Amino acid sequence: MRQAFHSISIPTRGKGLYEFTQDIRDWIARERFSDGLLSLFCRHTSASLLISENADPDVRADLAAYFERIAPEDGPYVHDAEGPDDMPAHIRAALTQTHLSIPVQNGALLLGTWQGVYLFEHRRAPHTREVAAHFIGE
Amino acid sequence: MRQAFHSISIPTRGKGLYEFTQDIRDWIARERFSDGLLSLFCRHTSASLLISENADPDVRADLAAYFERIAPEDGPYVHDAEGPDDMPAHIRAALTQTHLSIPVQNGALLLGTWQGVYLFEHRRAPHTREVAAHFIGE
Amino acid sequence: MRQAFHSISIPTRGKGLYEFTQDIRDWIARERFSDGLLSLFCRHTSASLLISENADPDVRADLAAYFERIAPEDGPYVHDAEGPDDMPAHIRAALTQTHLSIPVQNGALLLGTWQGVYLFEHRRAPHTREVAAHFIGE
Numbered sequence: 001m002r003q004a005f006h007s008i009s010i011p012t013r014g015k016g017l018y019e020f021t022q023d024i025r026d027w028i029a030r031e032r033f034s035d036g037l038l039s040l041f042c043r044h045t046s047a048s049l050l051i052s053e054n055a056d057p058d059v060r061a062d063l064a065a066y067f068e069r070i071a072p073e074d075g076p077y078v079h080d081a082e083g084p085d086d087m088p089a090h091i092r093a094a095l096t097q098t099h100l101s102i103p104v105q106n107g108a109l110l111l112g113t114w115q116g117v118y119l120f121e122h123r124r125a126p127h128t129r130e131v132a133a134h135f136i137g138e
Numbered sequence: 139m140r141q142a143f144h145s146i147s148i149p150t151r152g153k154g155l156y157e158f159t160q161d162i163r164d165w166i167a168r169e170r171f172s173d174g175l176l177s178l179f180c181r182h183t184s185a186s187l188l189i190s191e192n193a194d195p196d197v198r199a200d201l202a203a204y205f206e207r208i209a210p211e212d213g214p215y216v217h218d219a220e221g222p223d224d225m226p227a228h229i230r231a232a233l234t235q236t237h238l239s240i241p242v243q244n245g246a247l248l249l250g251t252w253q254g255v256y257l258f259e260h261r262r263a264p265h266t267r268e269v270a271a272h273f274i275g276e
Numbered sequence: 277m278r279q280a281f282h283s284i285s286i287p288t289r290g291k292g293l294y295e296f297t298q299d300i301r302d303w304i305a306r307e308r309f310s311d312g313l314l315s316l317f318c319r320h321t322s323a324s325l326l327i328s329e330n331a332d333p334d335v336r337a338d339l340a341a342y343f344e345r346i347a348p349e350d351g352p353y354v355h356d357a358e359g360p361d362d363m364p365a366h367i368r369a370a371l372t373q374t375h376l377s378i379p380v381q382n383g384a385l386l387l388g389t390w391q392g393v394y395l396f397e398h399r400r401a402p403h404t405r406e407v408a409a410h411f412i413g414e
Contacts, residue, residue: 001139001277003311003413005381035141037177037272039313039377043388045329051236053183053228058217062225063232066209071342079334087338090329094339098327098391099376100237101177103272105143110270112181115236132386134313134379136274136412137141139277173279175315175410189374191321191366196355200363201370204347238375239315241410243281248408250319253374274412275279 004031006133008040012121015085017050017060020131021109021117027133028104036137038109039101040117043130046089047121048096054116067092067122089122096120104137142169144271146178150259153223155188155198158269159247159255165271166242174275176247177239178255181268184227185259186234192254205230205260227260234258242275280307282409284316288397291361293326293336296407297385297393303409304380312413314385315377316393319406322365323397324372330392343368343398365398372396380413 008023024038042049053059077087100117103110111117119129146161162176180187191197215225238255241248249255257267284299300314318325329335353363376393379386387393395405 005379037274039379041379041386043386043391045391050232052232056217059228062215062217063228066229077338079332079338090335090339091342094326094328095233095371099378101239101377103143103177103179103270110179110181114183115181132379136313175412188370190370194355197366200353200355201366204367233371239377240375241281241315241317241408248317248319252321253319
C-alpha cells in the first residue's frame, strides 16, 4: 500500500465549468496507480468541484444559468467588499462540492460513461485554481 | 491494510429516495471488514447519493417535493433532448452528492442513529443505478 | 500505513456555523500524523459540514441568511412533528455536506489560506453534535 500527492493547477477565464478529468487520468497513468481511492480537494471558497455530464455542452450552460438564478449577484448580501460576484460565489461553492473521492480500479477511474470532473469557477475575473489530489492504494 | 471493491445495483421505479444501507452492511459482514473507510460513488449524472433521516417517511416525501420546487421540470432549460426531467435531474444531482465516505469501526458503519444511505433517483423512467463501493482498512 | 479514529463533540447554541478547524489540527498534532487522508463524518441529519471562508464573519451571516431564504421554516412541509425548524434542517443538510475528506501533507491539512471547517447547525435548540474523524496514512 502506498500514497501520493499531486497539485493540479486550473486556469479559469471567468464563471463556468472547466473539465480536468484528463489531468487526473494523466497522473494515474504517469504514477502507474492500479487500485485505490483518488481524492480531490479544491483549496478555494469561491470555486468548487462538480461531477457532471460531459456530452452535451448545453448541460453545463444550463447548470451555470441555474446557479446564477438561485444565487444571483444582486441578492441581499452584507458581504460585498470583494465585489458583487464574491458572496454568490461562496454560496454556490456551499451548494456544490469542495471535495470528491473516486475509486480507481485496474488503472481506471470508476467514472460512469458520461461523467466528467469539473472545476466550477464562480468569480468573474480570471484565476489560477489549485486542486490538491491524493491517492492511496496500490 | 487491505482494500476491496464492490458494485451495488439499485433498481429504481421513478423519482424518489431508495435506501440501500443494508446492502452496504451486508458487504461489510460478508467481507468481515473491521476498521477503515468505506466510499460510495454514484456512476450517473441524473441520480445521486444522500444521507438522510430513515425514521419518518414524510421526510423523504418533503425532500423529494422540495427538489421538485427548487429545480422544476418546466424551468428555462436549453438542454431538453432527453425529456423535461433530464436537465432538472442534472441540477438535483449537482445540489446533492455523487460521492460519500463513511468510517467503519469494529465492523459497524459510523452512521448516526437516524441516518440511512439513499440513492436519489431524479428521472421518471425506471433505471438500474450502479454505485461503486470501495473499502480500505482492515 | 496506519489508521486512527476520533470523535469530535461540538456544542451548538442555535442555528449557525461553528468552526472546528483547530480541533482537527490538535488531533493531527497529538497523533503526529504526517501524510494521509483525513475524513470527517457528521452523525446527524439536521446538522451538516461545510468548508467556507474564515476571514469575514459577514460571509457566515450571509450564508446562514441564504439558507433561511432557500429553505424557510414556513415551507409547505408535511413533516412537522419535531417543530417548524426540523424539516428545513433536513433540507439544508441535504444541500450541504455530511462528509468531507481533506488531505494531510507534512503534518498540515491541505486547506487553502481562507478555508475553515465548519459544523452547520440547522436547529434552533442547543445540541451537542458529534463528528466522527478518521485518518489513514502515516
